Amino acid sequence: MSASIRSRTLIAGAAVPLLAAAALTGCAEKSKAGGDGGVRVTADDSACKVSDDEFPAGNLKLHVENKGSKVTEVYVYAPGDRIVTERENIGPGTKAEITTEVKAGKYEIACKPGMKGDGIRQKVTASGKGAAAERDPKLDAAVASYRTYVQKQADETIPAAQKFADAVEDGDVEAAKKEYAVSRVGWERTEPVAESFGDIDPKVDVREDGLEEGQKWTGWHKLERSLWEKKKISADDKKLAGRLMKDLKEWRDRVGKAEITPTSMANGAKELLDEVATGKVTGEEERYSHTDLVDFQANVDGAEKAYELLKPVAAKKDPQLAKDLDKQFAAIGKLLDEHREGDGFVSYDKVGKSERKKLSDGVNALAEPLSRLAAAVAS
């Protein structure tokens, strides 16, 4: 966690001298862009020169030229590394034009030679009215790290889900059952972000009782029912597996653009616990497979990640809150450990009522202080 904050800081730090150098060479001394001229971005294998570090808010046109030997890509990031726009596959010696709309505020333009890593960045400002208030850089770093985490979860979900989808397409019920819960972990860890894409969530994670009239049931839970209750895979199920992969890939591709703020991280952490309280503790979420505890753990993981990233700021404002949260995260971890079996967890239908109540109490104990995290990081 803190490791990734540090590495991000290093990269940002490395970018500054380069950009300063760019300014000195006079590249930025052109007339202000934003009108018809736009902003020129000159990329090579070790630099990313931007003609203007300030331009008016509104329509932004980037004229990109790749003078290096590697294929590159160019990103515009809003604070917290939200992708405003991006262009991949800009070959050596080629030019590209990127247009986007930017609100007043701080941004970073990044070139990524070899299309890898966090890129060589320059800070730029879109000037004008309505700029968001400046945020504690620690919080921006937390948001950026969280976005990295979310992206990683999405990236890692694809191969795991592919294994599941392949087993379904092979008609192998037992193999598919094995891969089912594992394929969902990345999604469950980052569910509040995933759910911010209102069009993807109902395609991949809806339960039968959540369907609207006329809506076709697709996604994980439809397959769950086939595997555990019907105990067979239909031709339709095989198609659904392919469809699930398509939807999940779309999720992966869009995660970088999700609006994430320190408060949405904190509230997202709380929402993950709400998910546990309403869907997992009751056994409703995985009513056929009874793998609820796998989801439970994943939801707690995701909440804990968000909390850890926000903790440096939260602990300053509300030390008691941080103390409570540390204690309760540890307690729920211990409680979950009581139900471990092999690599995973016992089937939730084997968890008795009084044990479920203990889990429910643990969720309440954690979620109550977690509901105050957003206020502790709101500036």
Next chain:
Amino acid sequence: MTAETEHSEDGKPGPGSGDDKAAPDSGERPGGAAASGGAAASGGEEPRKAHHHPGRRALLGWGGAGLALGAATAGGMTAALEYGSDAESVAADSAAAVPFHGEHQAGIATPVQDRLHFAAFDVLTDDRAALMDLLQKWTRAAARMTAGDTVGTGAVGGPAEAPPDDTGEALGLKPSRLTLTFGIGPSLFENDKGEDRFGIKKRRPAAMPDLPHFPGDALDEKRSDGDLCVQACADDPQVAVHAIRNLARIGFGKVSVRWSQLGFGKTSSTTPSAQTPRNLFGFKDGTRNISGDDAAALKRHVWAGKKDGTEWMAGGSYLVARRIRMNIEIWDRTPLAEQEMIIGRSKGEGAPAGRRRERDPVKLSAMAPVSHVRLAHPETNDGIRILRRGYNFTDGTDGLGRLEAGLFFLAYQRDVREGFIPLQRHLARDDTELNEYIQHVGSAVFAVPPGVRDSGDWWARQLFS
């Protein structure tokens, strides 16, 4: 110990006294003169003795009561109408605030409110300091809520990003005579393995033993026991629910609600001048309950004393809570005369068998030997008296189309060994008629500490100091 438990005004009945010579004057008491009946009931113990000398009515066999019942019923209709006019004369301002601080906790002898939300909690933490901290937070919140205030920084106006301290559903509602009464169950002193959980095992009051199994008990452990309890009584159900909800919320992580019960239509009154409420069998219940202003009876039967062996409990009391399911449907198919025989009072007026008015002195010999009032009467039970604050409950239907309903029985006494236990032993064994229609399905016992003295004091401070 059931819906209809009755207690005479007399704590020390003379042996063999099943009657009283004051009976002949009963006819003169107008229905509206409940206050005079109440005064008699609360007039201390000594004068009451006189009523227990056998009088002429004692010559009537209980068989004769059957005839008397009919007459009493007819007369009762008129009387009931008259009674209607003096309802709630004591609880004139049902919106007012009941003082929170005092020698005794409010919610025991204070006038009974219309609604109940009772909750029993398990303590999850094993950290004594955390428990003490919670009790202090609870006390502060309780003091505020009973005064009609919100919890903490309120329901609105706090930071936009944070959930409000107070849940808000009582905003704009009056204090509604909310009382919050706190108790401690045996399991807080020692767990079921006999281990001392918070270093207080030795301080467990002898007056609060575990309840024995009574014949006929069908107790559901999920509706029984608890480390702590809070009884919330108010005239507005929303105010009572708000109070328990906010205390539960403050306690998350340290305590968990084990079970809770909503109640309505108080079945006992501590204010004899108010109209006696009815239980779900349709009978007035609590006519002879200990009056909240009968200091002598309270001292003798309800408040724990300094010399009772548990000094930290002085000024407190012991609470028994029983969830009593009523077999409503079969009761409703029971002929009126049989219902009245089983209870020992008329249904309309509530007059004791062989009498005309509700507050006419009870004449045990006029009642069937199996009548509940007779069996539960102090005279039949070595003078045992308890203070009741029971409520009716209806939790919808039970899936078989039957009303899931009954009496949530709450009884306060100075010593459970001399109060509920012998009384219920007797009733469980001998109250065979009524027991056909009821079943005890939940049970708990709590030590209810003395009152919170001032803003620096807190619930059960004496236990932990």
